[in-house]
Amino acid sequence: MSRSFVPSPNIARLKESATLAVAAKARSLRAQGIPVIDLGAGEPDFDTPAFIREAAAAAVEAGATRYTATEGIPALREAIAADANRLLPAGATPFTAAEVVVSNGSKQSLFNACMACFGPGDEVLVPTPSWMSYYEMLELARATAVPVFGHAERGLKVTAEELEAAATPRTRGVMLNSPCNPTGAVYSREELEAILALADRHGWWVISDEIYLRIAYDAPATSALQLAPARDRLILVNGVAKAYAMTGWRIGWAIAPVAVAKAMTSVQSHTTSNPAAVSQHAALAALTRVDEANAAIDTMVRAFHSRRDAVLDALGTARSLAVHPAGAFYLYLDVSSFGGEDPGAKFAAALLDTHQVAVVPGSAFLTPHWIRASYATTEAIAVDGVQRIVRLLTAGA
Numbered sequence: 001m002s003r004s005f006v007p008s009p010n011i012a013r014l015k016e017s018a019t020l021a022v023a024a025k026a027r028s029l030r031a032q033g034i035p036v037i038d039l040g041a042g043e044p045d046f047d048t049p050a051f052i053r054e055a056a057a058a059a060v061e062a063g064a065t066r067y068t069a070t071e072g073i074p075a076l077r078e079a080i081a082a083d084a085n086r087l088l089p090a091g092a093t094p095f096t097a098a099e100v101v102v103s104n105g106s107k108q109s110l111f112n113a114c115m116a117c118f119g120p121g122d123e124v125l126v127p128t129p130s131w132m133s134y135y136e137m138l139e140l141a142r143a144t145a146v147p148v149f150g151h152a153e154r155g156l157k158v159t160a161e162e163l164e165a166a167a168t169p170r171t172r173g174v175m176l177n178s179p180c181n182p183t184g185a186v187y188s189r190e191e192l193e194a195i196l197a198l199a200d201r202h203g204w205w206v207i208s209d210e211i212y213l214r215i216a217y218d219a220p221a222t223s224a225l226q227l228a229p230a231r232d233r234l235i236l237v238n239g240v241a242k243a244y245a246m247t248g249w250r251i252g253w254a255i256a257p258v259a260v261a262k263a264m265t266s267v268q269s270h271t272t273s274n275p276a277a278v279s280q281h282a283a284l285a286a287l288t289r290v291d292e293a294n295a296a297i298d299t300m301v302r303a304f305h306s307r308r309d310a311v312l313d314a315l316g317t318a319r320s321l322a323v324h325p326a327g328a329f330y331l332y333l334d335v336s337s338f339g340g341e342d343p344g345a346k347f348a349a350a351l352l353d354t355h356q357v358a359v360v361p362g363s364a365f366l367t368p369h370w371i372r373a374s375y376a377t378t379e380a381i382a383v384d385g386v387q388r389i390v391r392l393l394t395a396g397a
């Protein structure tokens with residue numbers, strides 16, 4: 001007799017990661033011989049720079065094959081603190097390794113932070129649209145994610161006033177992400193400053209996901225640590241995945257007040273222990289061989305920049321339907337003209353069916369009138385994909 005599986009209440013409302021699902025679908029169609037253009041996954045198409053791969057291989061030969069401290073090897077934690085210190089305003093107290101926890105990708109750092117800081121009854125403001133995993137991680141921590149919607153005329157960014165209007169006495173924190181996934185919008189210094197000041201006034205936790213910080217085109221993106229009035233409620237999350245083209249190595253980190261860092265380490269000690277030793281050594285090379293890393297990042301960001309410009313050109317008049325993509329590598333496009341209750345999902349399904357292009361429906365990010373197209377692929381493929389998007393937009397439903 002086969003018995004059906006009833007998910008536990010822990011995950012009863014959990015939704016699968018839409019970004020990973022689209023990537024998996026595109027891979028499976030390709031495996032069947034269907035030449036899908038994958039603008040779904042937010043994953044750089046570049047190889048990890050050679051000096052990092054070589055450092056990892058050497059580390060394995062030198063014995064980096066065992067457990068490490070849960071929170072990461074001391075040299076990497078020091079390198080992460082040093083990397084953050086370069087951004088601090090003059091006179092600010094430098095970070096130390098004690099404030100750093102290295103995890104299996106920035107995703108785990110975000111999850112650890114949500115588990116450590118929030119619980120039942122807590123509300124956390126999530127500027128929306130945002131990367132869907134924030135909502136799910138907050139749910140897993142049994143807190144309540146409160147989406148705060150940004151206006152299209154501001155590139156879907158939210159203001160401090162909008163956040164304040166959504167706050168209640170139960171508000172405990174806010175999730176920030178600039179440059180933003182899925183929109184590519186970048187918060188200005190002033191916008192970020194106002195939000196950080198608001199959070200400080202209320203004593204909210206600020207979890208600032210800065211994984212796309214180095215990938216900005218019009219001007220350098222601002223980090224919360226350049227502006228935060230205080231650091232006792234600030235958790236900074238970053239990693240090597242996007243800027244260093246190291247998605248598969250799974251190395252991210254959080255920089256947090258020591259007590260929070262300890263709590264996050266504790267969560268991690270019971271779930272995954274340390275991130276892979278070899279990956280930590282790869283990240284150590286990335287963060288300490290600064291000149292080589294900067295040269296590699298510059299080359300990749302220049303390529304993303306040129307693709308960004310090329311896809312905007314390919315949009316033609318449909319450009320007015322897109323959020324201005326000032327950072328990350330996403331194009332967020334209003335497809336409400338396609339009609340129906342969930343125009344983004346309808347559009348994405350039709351696009352895959354009739355034009356063989358995979359994109360993520362905006363409903364994944366709580367904004368069903370939009371779609372997200374990632375241009376972290378060759379310029380020719382990105383342009384071809386966007387031209388097909390325009391053809392479907394023009395043809396209509």
Ligand code: GLU
Binds near residue numbers: 042
């Ligand atoms: N963050 C990337 C994306 O949004 C990678 C997939 C994921 O972890 O969600 O596509």
